[in-house]
Amino acid sequence: MPRIGMRIIKSAVAVFICFLIYLVRGTGMPFYSAIAAILCMQQGVESTKQVGLNRTIGTLIGGAFGVIVLLLERRFIPESMPQLRYLLTSVAIIPLIYTTILLERQTASYISCVVFLSVAINHGDDVVPYAFTINRIIDTLIGIFVALGVNAMRLPKKRNTKILFVSTLTNTLMDSKNQVSAYTKVKLKEMIEEGALVTLVTDKTPETVAPIVSSMDIKLPVITMNGAAIYDFNKKSYVYHEGINNEIAERILNICDELSINTFTHTIINDVMHIYYGNFTNEEEKRFYNLEKVLPLKNYIYSKLPQGLDVICIMVINKIDKIEILHNRLKGCSDYENIKIIYERYNEDYYILKVYSGKTSRGSALIKLREMIKSEKVVVFAGVEQDSSMLEVADEGYVVENASITVKENNSQIIGDSESDSVVKTIKKIFYSKVINY
16 A cells, blocks of 8 residues: 655645634634645645645635626626626636736636635625635635645755765666656655755757656756766756867768768757758658757757867667668777767667767766766766766766666666666665765
8 A cells, every 4th residue: 555645744734734823813714724735735845836826826816806796796786687697707707717818827717716706606795795805815825825834844854965866867767668757756856855966867968858857856967968968957058068079070971971871960059959960861860850850959950060060979860780881980980989989779670879079978977067066975876888987986876676787797786676766765765864974
């Protein structure tokens, strides 16, 4: 059976506090405070603030419309014609919802309607119906602030806020379906809110992993493109990148042209990824392009690479025979020692090959990131072969059970597999540990 989580316990505590406040006030309706507290009790403080703000705005809008409708009813509609009263109330729903749209608060539409109907229908016959509106707003605000206060409370325990936790995504934080579990997202967000330094490492471009970073509320720069770039999502800026020598990049592109192989050449211009490409030589390239071209901060350009641009990565998507021919040509050229080549299966029929600067590695990028953050200790979680360079520079390294054999040979500590949230559980254990040796 699943255990009772802190969100459930905090919801009960918040409701009880709302009842106590009602006893002290001696007025109002604790029902509305309790409901507001339960609805606003989210997984994190920031989420609670957002829900609370929406509920406050919705309550104010709904209450205001309710008062206006009551004024119109009492002035222009006789008590003997309730059908006109109901017609006015129904029509008022249109400008009410439209107001939330104009204020870009569509999520407040529901609560606005609930408060409006509560005022206009249930309390239309009150001697002083406006008093209910005011009390309803006060009761809701009490519930919201109680939820914020309870959710912000933290038990007094040790938190190691000077450790940098670095986890690769593929095969490590992600499961076999390339998804991050809800449990991992929730726990990481909680620890980050409490000061944990957590970041990610990926072979993908920033734009591709942006939804994952956002879902976990990662605040630190992220190591992307196998260490060729570090991207700060808060500043929307590349804070570091390692490019291929221009002359070497030109020679590699010439080899690809000789072999009639199309390339996707990645460059960075004004913090925007520009990808230059030519004629598609297979359907998989076209499919990849159609998926990627819609991403923000990513600009695909059908053109030869202009001279003078700093090339971050040259990427090829093709069948294994073409990939191996290209790989052998590159291995035989004089530039081989100054480049780094990674190729792996892309899907059932195609492989993907990427060429980076020879200075590029996840480990070197981690050293740069550590200098930026000035962390006292670095803990790495690895799962794929490219993570080996990070384990070499980390103070402490962990490898998931399902990691490649090459990574396990680094004599790091083995934890559970990527299907069992092992990474976030280990981070949690270290982050709240009382004794940490730096």
